[in-house]
Amino acid sequence: MRTYWFTEDAYPDLPPQDEYESIRVNLPNGEFDPERGHELYNWYLDLWCMAESYGLDIMNNEHHQTATCMVPAAPLMLAILARETKTARLLILGNPISNRRNPVRVAEEMALIDVISKGRLECGFVRGVPYEAAPANRTPLRGSQRLWEAHDMIMKAWTTHDGPFNFEGRWFHGRQINIWPRPYQQPAPPVWVTMGGRPSTTPVAKHKHVGAVFLAGYPRIREIFDGYREDYLKMHGEHAPFDRLGYLGLVYVGENEKKAREGAEKLLWYMTANKVPGYWSNPPGYHPPQISAQIMRGARGGSGVPLTATVDDQMARGNVFAGTPDQVYEQIKNFWEYSGGFGNMLMMGQAGFLTHEETETSMKLYAEEVFPRLKELEASTTPAEAWEKSKAMEKRENVPLDGFALEFVR
Template identity: 50%
Template sequence: MRVFQFTEQPYPDAWDKHQGSLRVNLPNRLLDPVHAADLFHRYYDEWQLADELGIDIMINEHHQTATCMSATCVVTLAVLSRITKRARLLVLGYPIANRPDPLRAAEELATIDVISRGRLEMGFVKGVPQEVPVANLNPVFQNQRFWEAHDFIIKAMTSHDEPFNWESENFNYRQVNIWPRPYQQPHPPVWSTTGSKPTAEKLGRLGYTMATLGTGYGTRPIYDAYRKGYMEAGRGAPGPEHFAYLGFVAVAHTEAEARRIGELVLAYPRTSGIVHPPFRNPPGFLSVHDNVRILRARAGRAATPRMAGSCIWPRAAFRI
């Protein structure tokens, strides 16, 4: 099992001043640049310690929010690729659907892979709904943009003999020939996140590492869909390295103390998603399948107190 040191690089001092939204329209006057600098240095110091201890590193990217000051994962990766020595550097995720220029993304990621001497792992994600307005995009075409950008980046990283042209619905390029090419061949390992079975099956066919976040009882059918796609592509059963799960865990000597700490841990995901309703789910961002899944999950949480926040889960729920 692999373990990653992860922080969203938040600015916690703005939490109690959000007035209904921690994302998109939270005034940046609530941020003190001097204190933000101290926080950034603290986060990098923690990552350097993780590197010294043999723990891998995971970062992410979000925009216009106090929950994550990492507005560009490329800057963080560039710094980490030079100040760390051993840790694998995973970005989960890189919202390539929001990027206007996937060629620039391919060049930057390849450069980071070279500087880090082959320690980069690329986690491509569609992004979160509240950042669609920030990117000035139509949410209906978000999924299309994601897969076009994905296909282009992979082709750019694996084409070495001559330039190529690219034409698709959202991106058009002439004479693509990235320098430098990636350190890892044919390209750095690819991850992606999902909570839906159709996407899980597609990720399985591609053989990527699939990550889920807090899917709880719904995790097993998602993993089964991945296995189905993986084996239909002509492979054997996927190993554990193809599955990643970000859960919230509290460890203590007694159940009472674990519950107390667990409530503090859960306070972060409960509050970090505070955003004004118009930004929560733009029409067309999610598929009908995903909207149904989310509505069913909400109904289940409302009906089952255990699902709503308890940090004690039956062991059988995680036999995946």
């Protein structure tokens, strides 16, 4: 079991929500104070370095034109961490290669980070959330197909060592591809891809890549993880090891219940601050027509109304794990067993207005009192046993799902 400590590097100092239409895409960057940004970027880098000191690994990501995530170029942040850290695995989850114009550049950037960090890169590829369509000016239609074509081009660039090759696909083209440097890890750095639903599990399992799931919670985790495990078993004739699956949840561990609660409320900023109108969350071609229609009607998220997620609700869904170390362990254990098991906990441990001290307290308690028990939990069983056990558990798919979940499960 590994735990990747994650923050989105939010810029939380915003006007009241009723004074702006959207936190993403069109919130004027006049709201961004470069002085404050300077402090925050360096603080977030410090937090990642601190995570390493507690024996955790590191995860970062990128978004564009949004205060929810100030990093528009995740490889730059990861390159700094490649130099600043010495032992942590460095997970970028991920490179939005459906929207990137040139996959070869991504292959080069990732190889560079892998070499500088002496082989600590974990390289994620994502389709990207719907609000990325406008900043990228890239149609979301056929985004998944583009992702896999870009993936094939990058893998070929990483693993070809005898001079230039050509790659002439539907969307991406190169005639003399021969990247310098090549990756440190051979034959290639571990690859992660996010999975949002059943059909998306198949290519991930086919390549034996790590399948990551964000905030699908009890309602959808079984569909997705079971899909991956079934695909993997069918295609490779063996059970998927735990380390092929990862789950991202919001985690706050406190010294007592009261403090844990306060921390979780602050962490929930990540969801409640996500005020996004339908026309950004529903770009044409991202969702199938039926779901797009529901967003147009306002029956799903993205209707422009701030989300009303509560800590209790999100804990019930398996999106937030919060409490004392014992409680958090129990919560994650329950979810872990229900899901059939996974080897990578992606811990969103800072969001919004959580202070340095609050963030460190939770990180330390998690690393010292929760994480070791999760490692024992994983070591106590096998993927086949854990999967079998989960199948016998009553399904919890009827937990109601409102808007945000679909949008974040990417």
